[in-house]
Amino acid sequence: MDFKHDPDTDFRPVDALSEDAAAEEAAALREGIRHHDYLYYVKASPEISDAVYDRLFERLQELEAAFPALRTEDSPTQRVGAEPVDELTRVQHSAPMLSLESVREAEDVSAFLRRLAKALDTQAPQLALEPKLDGLSVELVYEDGALTGGATRGDGESGDDITHNLRTLRALPLKLRDGGGLPTRLAVRAEVLMPRSGFTALNRERVERGEDTFANPRNAAAGLMRQLDPQQVAGRLLTLFCYEVLELRGRDAPDSHREMLGLLADWGLPTCPLNRAAQSLDDVRAYHDELAEQRDSLDYDIDGVVIKLDARGPRTELGTRARSPRWALAWKFPPREEVTQLEDIAVQVGRTGILTPIALLAPVDVGGVTVSRATLHNADEVARKDVRPGDRVRVVRAGDVIPEIAERVDTPDSGRAEQFSMPQECPVCGTGIVREGAYHRCPAGLACNAQLIGHITHYAERDALDIEGLGEETARLLVERGLVHDLADLYGLGADDIEALPGFAATSARKLVAAIEGVREPDLARFLYALGIRHVGRRVAGSIARACGSLEAAADADADRLERIPEIGPEIARSVAGFFAAEDNRRVLARMREAGVDVQPADTGERSEALAGKTFVFTGTLSGYTRDEAQAAVEARGARAASDVSSETDYLVVGADPGSKRERAEEAGVEILDEDGFEALLTGAGDGSG
Known part of the structure; x- marks a missing residue:
């Protein structure tokens, strides 16, 4: 029986089937459903109606219910069958999941292409272009063609195990198609996305339940993927695209990135249909401009384009910086702005008691995200921008993430509400508010x-x-x-x-x-x-x-x-x-x-001033100190520990796997110390105990 092409859904009663006949039909149904999932999610060219697909799926459920021995772990029906987990466990990635260096100017893209050409001794290296997907980055692991694990990016080295939730995604095959010879082990990087249609429906549900709404589709995808109970994820309109291979065993890899993506698609893994080849800055600029125009019409969020060296071999020679590969670059889109109505100004109370005015907006789509609130920072900022309930305002997403009101849009011949003023009492506890400079604070x-x-x-x-x-x-x-x-x-x-x-x-x-x-x-x-x-x-x-x-x-x-x-x-x-x-x-x-809290006294010995006036910055991992211990050691000698290199930095202490701070320190002429040099400096400056 064949359920791939013009499937017959006139099924015999289940109780009329022998176990062997049911097993044969169930195997054919699983094969047919996987085939139609591939056509729908990977090829975007379905050949059967949703009603026919649902009937095939329901028939498989009926057979597995009547004959439990037929149920397999990779059956399409098992996407929603996993038990909740007690907690998310940490797992190590097959290879580091790096971030990308990001730029906003065409000049920076041109410089990147020149560096690639020089390193490869060619005038025009072949490039692979992809949209910069704005979702949750995950690792997928297949062994002998079966999905065995999946995790969030986390810190790039390890992430949270979310296999139970990934298995619920209809776009993700539980078993790879045998196209081009299956590997024994495959680790793939992918982006889980919440389509905008699903995002709007999800936020509507949350509002009706009295819950906070998700800020954007990316947060919604991340929140759902970290649920402990897969039943909370199943049925949500989540999708994903695969875009990089982290590990491949048991078969040869293609020489080019685009060929590798083609192979992933042959195996049934969804890849983005907007991917493209390029060979010049003009090609890249045209792609960037085209996607910038398309981004509002897409059903998923993108915030730029990714430029990669297509040849996989030279990538190893080019290597990586601390957290990003030298063979890829993200060209971000400029922030988007939209105009909407400011309906009201509410006040939010923060941890330190600072009251922050919040603009409640008529929902507006800003860069693919429905924004309904924006910070106004403080009362002085409200007065400076002179925004009031009922005004038309221009909203921007700073860094394409945080919504802010850029300015009021003049509307001639329209009356305006009274100027906003901060409350005299805390809106949460009723305590009288005190004014401290530009800020209002609850002293409770x-x-x-x-x-x-x-x-x-x-x-x-x-x-x-x-x-x-x-x-x-x-x-x-x-x-x-x-x-x-x-x-x-x-x-x-x-x-x-x-x-x-x-x-x-x-x-x-x-x-x-x-x-x-x-x-x-x-x-x-x-x-x-x-x-x-x-x-x-x-x-x-x-x-x-x-x-x-x-x-x-x-x-x-x-x-x-x-x-x-x-x-x-x-x-x-x-x-x-x-x-x-x-x-x-x-x-x-x-x-x-x-309650038994016994705060331990501190050492009050006189502090050394041997390194007074010096500023230290740390990068990488020190073998003899934690970061806190190293910072405490210099502070005990009168120095200051800073988080980043600046013109005021005197020393950069470098441990194993240093980041980009070293390059900036070298450019600024900052003295660089390895751990032995740091030890020697501390010894010469005394132990800080007086």
């Missing part, structure tokens, strides 16, 4: 729920107390469900409390409780930073810890005492003293002590 601190959610999230961040599993969404659920009213309540949570939250199972709940238990004796500097006191970053927290020695001393220090600490100015001193003077904050700290 941890007693304000909006600030509490932000504080919990900050408290748990890696640079603070590093409580794995306690992110913003979990913090919000804990507060909204009344489980946590301040930071002290975190230490009274049980596994049963957390397991009752959406997205948690027994194992993940126990792990989160254990992670919270593990930070009952925090270091003073980290604890001060974790409290989220305004203007107190890691460096300032360390200075206060060294000067005061204990949490009690820091809490009792007045602004004058704090201001005598090196690097602490009047504004920071007032902020710290005000935080500890607030009755609600002192009450919470007392409850944390009662």
Whole structure:
């Protein structure tokens, strides 16, 4: 029986079939359904109607239900049959999943092509052009033709295992077609995309359920792919395109990238139909302009074009920078702008109590994303732009991501609403608002729920107390469900409390409780930073810890005492003293002590000034230090640790696998130290203990 060409859907009753006859029919149905999936998702040329396809699928489900032994792991019916997972596990990629160097100007593209031509000793290297897909980057792994794994990009070296969700995507074959000889192992990089039609429908559902909407289709795809329960993903209008091979075993690879993409398509993997060959800057510019014109009419998001060397062999010789290949470049599109109506201005309360006015907009499509809100930063910015409810405004996406109001569009002969003014009381907790320069702030601190959610999230961040599993969404659920009213309540949570939250199972709940238990004796500097006191970053927290020695001393220090600490100015001193003077904050700290939180005192020995005035930047991995330890070592000797190379940088310390900072340091004439040189410098400058 043949279900590939003009399939017959006049089926015999299932109870009239023997098991052998059912097995034969089920095998033919699986082959036919895979064939029609290939025509629909890869070739974009379906040969049967949706109704006929649905009948074939339903018949296969009927056979497998009547004869369970016929159900195979790679059957099309098993896309929605996986059990939920307790948590997303981390898996190593087959090869590094690099990012791309991005440019916006044609001159930068021309320079890239000249570098390629010079390196390959040719005037016009053959190029492969692709749209820069704006979705979730994933790795797909097939062994002997069967899908065995899939993961998010993560940090490029490893990512979250999302195989259970990838299996639900109808565009992704669970078993490769045997076209051109199947490899024994294939690892492919792909982009999971949420079509705009599906994005609009999904956000409508979320609004009706009272949930926050996704900001854009990329976030929607990423959010769905990280669900623990594949039932939450199945049936969503997600698709994907494959665009790079990470590993190939068991057969020879084609010499060119475009031939490799053709082979992927032969195996049933979807590739983008907009891919093209090129050989000159004119070709690339024409492609860039063409896709820029098309981007709003596509059903998926793109934010530029990708230019790759087509020949695969020379790519190895060209190599990579720290995080990007030298043989590929992304040419981004300029930000898009649109005009819409500002319907109202709401106010959002942040972690530090700062009130931010938010423009609520009549939904407008900006660069392929439906935007319905945009930040207005502060009251002065609202006044400067003079925007009011009812105004027509021009909206841009800064960096093609963050929506902002660029300006008001004059509308002659139309009345305008009154000027916006900030509220006198916090819209969340009702506390009276205070004005600090350009900003309005709620002084309630941890007693304000909006600030509490932000504080919990900050408290748990890696640079603070590093409580794995306690992110913003979990913090919000804990507060909204009344489980946590301040930071002290975190230490009274049980596994049963957390397991009752959406997205948690027994194992993940126990792990989160254990992670919270593990930070009952925090270091003073980290604890001060974790409290989220305004203007107190890691460096300032360390200075206060060294000067005061204990949490009690820091809490009792007045602004004058704090201001005598090196690097602490009047504004920071007032902020710290005000935080500890607030009755609600002192009450919470007392409850944390009662819950068993024992903040460890700091070493108050006199700090060395041997490296005073010097600025250090670190890149790569040091064998003898973590990044925090290396930064603390120079700070203990009076130096400053910065995050990036600038004209003020004195030393760049280079470890294994350094990034692009080294190249910038060499160009700027910054002194570069390897780990031995760094050790020698520290030894010569003393140990910082006085």
